[in-house]
Amino acid sequence: MNLEELQKKKYECRTWKNVQPWYDEILKISNIKKGELFIDYGDWFTIGKREDLTQEEFDILENAAKKLIPWRKGPFNLFGLEIDSEWQSNIKYNLIRPHFNLKDKVVADIGCNNGYYMFRMLEDKPKRLIGFDPSPLTLHQFEFVNHFVKSDITYEMLGVEHLEYYNHSFDFIFMLGVLYHRADPVGTLKSLARGLNSKGEILIDTFMIDGDQEICLTPNKRYSKIPNIYFIPTIPALKNWLVRAGFENIEVIATTTTTSEEQRKTKWSFDQSLEDFLDPNDPTKTVEGYPAPKRVYMKARKIQ
Numbered sequence: 001m002n003l004e005e006l007q008k009k010k011y012e013c014r015t016w017k018n019v020q021p022w023y024d025e026i027l028k029i030s031n032i033k034k035g036e037l038f039i040d041y042g043d044w045f046t047i048g049k050r051e052d053l054t055q056e057e058f059d060i061l062e063n064a065a066k067k068l069i070p071w072r073k074g075p076f077n078l079f080g081l082e083i084d085s086e087w088q089s090n091i092k093y094n095l096i097r098p099h100f101n102l103k104d105k106v107v108a109d110i111g112c113n114n115g116y117y118m119f120r121m122l123e124d125k126p127k128r129l130i131g132f133d134p135s136p137l138t139l140h141q142f143e144f145v146n147h148f149v150k151s152d153i154t155y156e157m158l159g160v161e162h163l164e165y166y167n168h169s170f171d172f173i174f175m176l177g178v179l180y181h182r183a184d185p186v187g188t189l190k191s192l193a194r195g196l197n198s199k200g201e202i203l204i205d206t207f208m209i210d211g212d213q214e215i216c217l218t219p220n221k222r223y224s225k226i227p228n229i230y231f232i233p234t235i236p237a238l239k240n241w242l243v244r245a246g247f248e249n250i251e252v253i254a255t256t257t258t259t260s261e262e263q264r265k266t267k268w269s270f271d272q273s274l275e276d277f278l279d280p281n282d283p284t285k286t287v288e289g290y291p292a293p294k295r296v297y298m299k300a301r302k303i304q
């Protein structure tokens with residue numbers, strides 16, 4: 001695999017017809033130059049205060065943020081501009097927060113989206129923080145925020161399938177909300193194992209179904225209106241996948257049911273959200289008649 005060629009896509013995509021308008025906004029934003037700014041690593045990841053920008057600068061910022069809609073992950077507060085994303089990602093982050101300490105570790109966030117979790121992880125002072133996500137829109141959202149944060153986070157427009165060929169291996173890998181998008185979940189978990197240093201750990205979450213049997217749901221075409229959902233395991237089945245992929249010390253951190261507090265329409269999102277994906281007469285089912293989305297969070301360590 002020629003990884004260097006793939007890595008160049010991050011720059012080449014700026015000339016693609018659908019991506020160029022986003023890049024143009026980043027160029028406008030890059031003319032707003034500020035020194036060190038106030039940062040709050042809390043639920044609303046906050047950078048700068050309203051008084052740090054002139055009205056003209058604030059208008060450029062707001063226009064750029066609107067051109068980068070949909071903001072699926074967040075929320076962010078930039079100089080008082082509240083980007084209230086579709087997902088209240090702070091709920092997931094706060095749930096996993098007690099289960100890691102990233103100080104001096106080499107860390108990857110696979111499927112990092114716009115980097116919301118990575119911006120919050122900066123507080124731990126990891127040695128290196130690298131996000132992987134093949135989406136050009138979320139890359140530009142990341143660059144928009146990071147222009148002001150000025151972090152040394154690296155954002156690779158690569159997928160989990162490239163991880164094992166990458167030029168660093170990791171002490172800790174997060175892969176949240178990605179496994180159900182993969183047609184080969186055990187192979188994907190093996191890629192994580194190959195990307196880890198010895199004694200490296202992963203923290204993942206994925207859709208699950210209830211039950212003690214080692215089985216999984218394979219949706220026909222769509223699940224909760226999402227087209228690319230392949231396998232939804234029970235917890236015992238997911239544990240088996242992890243064992244087959246080379247993990248031990250497998251720990252269930254939590255199981256959750258997605259609520260409309262966590263995922264909902266906002267003016268920064270698409271015009272459909274959770275309430276449109278569930279059966280209007282029975283919210284325990286998706287519109288396709290499958291069990292409504294439930295997630296399991298697991299932590300595991302690579303077998304030596």
Ligand SMILES: Nc1ncnc2c1ncn2[C@@H]1O[C@H](C[S@+](CC[C@H]([NH3+])C(=O)[O-])CC(=O)[O-])[C@@H](O)[C@H]1O
Pocket residue numbers: 073089092110111112113114132133134135138158159160161175176177178181
């Ligand atoms: N091959 C791939 N490799 C890596 N990432 C991918 C790939 N394909 C798609 N993605 C990316 O994986 C993310 C899935 S969302 C989870 C976001 C965050 N982690 C969250 O947990 O809130 C799903 C959800 O919201 O549940 C998107 O940003 C895709 O671009």
